[in-house]
Amino acid sequence: MISSSFTRYCAGLVLACTLGSAAAAVGKTQAPRQTPDQAIRQTTDQLRALIRDNRAAYEADSQQFFDMVEKVVVSRFDTRYIGQIILGTHWRNASEAQRQRFIVAFRNNLVHSYARALLENTDMVELKWKPVHMAQNAQEATVNVDLLRKEGPPVPIGFDVHLVGAEWKVYDVKIDNVSLANTFRSQFTPEIRKNGIDGLIKRLESGAKPLEKA
Numbered sequence: 001m002i003s004s005s006f007t008r009y010c011a012g013l014v015l016a017c018t019l020g021s022a023a024a025a026v027g028k029t030q031a032p033r034q035t036p037d038q039a040i041r042q043t044t045d046q047l048r049a050l051i052r053d054n055r056a057a058y059e060a061d062s063q064q065f066f067d068m069v070e071k072v073v074v075s076r077f078d079t080r081y082i083g084q085i086i087l088g089t090h091w092r093n094a095s096e097a098q099r100q101r102f103i104v105a106f107r108n109n110l111v112h113s114y115a116r117a118l119l120e121n122t123d124m125v126e127l128k129w130k131p132v133h134m135a136q137n138a139q140e141a142t143v144n145v146d147l148l149r150k151e152g153p154p155v156p157i158g159f160d161v162h163l164v165g166a167e168w169k170v171y172d173v174k175i176d177n178v179s180l181a182n183t184f185r186s187q188f189t190p191e192i193r194k195n196g197i198d199g200l201i202k203r204l205e206s207g208a209k210p211l212e213k214a
Contacts, residue, residue: 036141036161037132039168043076044127051122058119065119066111078162078169079103085172085181090192098197105204106184112207125149139163 034042050068051058058065083103084091091099130144140162146154158174172181191200 033166034168035132036134036159036168037129037143039076040143040145040159040161040170041129043072047072048122051119055119062115066115069115069118070107070111076170078164078171079107081169081171082181086185086188087192087197088185088189090189090197094197098201101201102197102204105201109204109207128154141168 047069050072054068058068080099080103083099083106086106087094087099087102094102126148128146128148130146132141132143134141140160143159143161145157145159147157148154155176156174158177159170160172160174161168161170163169172179174180188200191203195203
């Protein structure tokens with residue numbers, strides 16, 4: 001069984017602390033600058049190295065830590081598309097202002113919910129990256145990695161990525177074969193039906209009910 005703190009670490013590593021910009025880049029697809037696994041691994045390695053080298057400073061100043069994780073990986077996730085997946089049919093009915101507010105509020109709530117677990121558990125795992133199998137000129141792929149723990153079996157992580165311009169951007173992450181985007185959509189849909197999208201946004205902006213409960 002995976003502990004709740006380790007689950008939060010997984011989510012923090014692969015999603016929560018990596019949602020940064022309010023909108024993804026748009027434009028014609030270009031030749032990618034890196035392979036999908038190179039892009040994800042470079043970002044993850046940089047994040048873990050900064051935590052290792054600056055742990056004391058981050059433990060003393062949480063805001064400094066939050067700012068760092070957003071800055072390092074701000075461009076790696078297609079946050080607009082993630083928001084579209086999570087809101088589902090409600091995305092189409094939302095105004096552009098509501099969409100932007102949701103993306104920013106969702107990101108901020110995630111960072112504050114998961115970042116502490118990320119900081120506390122980074123040294124407890126090792127990452128084993130797997131080869132990416134994809135067709136030539138493919139515009140979508142999945143990057144798989146096993147999180148190896150000192151106790152318990154490995155936890156499989158899958159990054160679903162697609163090309164946006166010349167960059168591979170993540171649009172969903174599966175932890176032990178469970179989609180985080182679908183998990184949050186299942187949580188938010190009943191809330192939107194009850195309180196409307198503005199009610200959900202206000203709740204996220206207030207910081208109430210941390211998203212780690214999802």
